[in-house]
Amino acid sequence: MKISRQSIPVTIKIDQKQLENVKCFKYLGSLLTDDGRCTCEIKSRIAMAKAAFSKKKILFTSKLDLNLRKKLVKCYIWSIALYGAETWTLRAVDQKHLESFEMWCWRRMEKISWTDYVRNEEVLIRVSEQRNILHEIRKRKANWIGHVLRRNCLLKEAIEGKIDGRIEVTRRRGRRRKKLLDDLGDRRGYCHLKEKALDRITWRNCFGRDCGPVVLTDY
Known part of the structure; x- marks a missing residue:
């Protein structure tokens, strides 16, 4: 499965056997789709x-x-x-x-x-x-992302965009697509989030149960 906004054909072979390109795939209980949503x-x-x-x-x-x-x-x-x-x-x-x-x-x-x-x-x-369900999701996401930002791992490099791959030069019309960290509601940027994540107590205080309402946005 190839996750991209462009319909670029991809051919992958293992031992001369071509792998099937699917639009959706279930991995570890989660359903992945080729649109990335x-x-x-x-x-x-x-x-x-x-x-x-x-x-x-x-x-x-x-x-x-x-x-x-x-x-x-x-x-x-x-x-x-x-x-x-x-x-x-x-x-x-x-x-x-x-x-x-x-x-x-x-x-x-x-x-x-x-x-x-x-x-x-x-x-x-x-x-x-x-x-409460959106606040519960935000709390779970904040706890998980806090652990990721405090570690040096492949997932952290993927969030920071350090993984090599195809980069789209032209920007599509309209509002930019929403990213994983946007749900935390901190508009001061990734560096500020990363700095706060280093202090567990500060991170919990910022993204605990009483961290404010979840804003509905559509990207």
Whole structure:
């Protein structure tokens, strides 16, 4: 599989056998696509999480305490949906899919149908929750990227653009494509992020749970 915005043919042979060029490939449980985006992977993870939710009948019973059921949802269901979320580059459409999935979980848990015309704000009040799934992703990503920036590894070199490869000379029209580090919301640049990552306490304070809202942007 070749990840590029240009349809340049690539031929790779091993022992005179040509490898098949595919548009999507599942590696270590994550779905990779040739456009380099995470939309298909996010939809796939959400579908698996919904299937797992339907099998956990204990989440539907009101005999269990509400707080216990919420912990079960975040422990068992969200873990499936957010597998590999540390590497996602979220666009606005992806963030909306994830927030819709979050509300789907609370509605199913409380047996609230979409035809009941109950607003999302009312559902959140009933379960004593806020919209947390995007903050959870940002926290996981910050923890993971902090470890990467403190190490000297191949992944760090890839983030810094030190890996040799084809570079597009001409810039496409429109807004630039969103990058992995953009979700952290620090607009002072990569060098500033790298400097903060060296101090674990400073990094946690900057990207903890109370680090501010996640801004919806589409690149």
